[in-house]
Amino acid sequence: MEEKIKKTDAEWKAELTPEQYRVLREKGTERAFTGKYNIHKEKGMYVCAGCNSPLFSSDTKFDSGCGWPSFYEAIDTEKIKEVRDISFGMIRTEIICAKCDGHLGHVFDDGPKPTGLRYCVNSLSIDFKKSS
DSSP, X not given: OOOOOOOOHHHHHHHSOHHHHHHHTTOOOOOTTOXXXXXXXXXXXXXXXXXXXXXXXXXXXXXXXXXSOEXXXXXXXXXXXXXXXXXXXXXXXXXXXXXXXXXXXXXXXOOOTTTOOEEEEOGGGEEEEEOO
């Protein structure tokens, strides 16, 4: 297992944009259909915007129509932690980066085969590394 990244709020605020801080550290959500990776189609790797940990491959990205980047599989289940989320009167499964505890989004069981999962991720929570 990778070593955890621990930073103060001041350190996170200095490294992230205010919008990224709101999503990654305060569990915010960007508005649907506004994120830069929602309809992004390049080949490569999506990494955590807080710590660069590899999270999703473009090969598992699909258009779910929900307004956020969606993936049917993580690169490695050890890279993402699942946490029960009962906010806003709903019961959901939050996904966070296992390395820095940054909020990524939620996972649902309405995705395509082969996994049946839909990792619904905020564009502000991820960066993209293009394949060479």
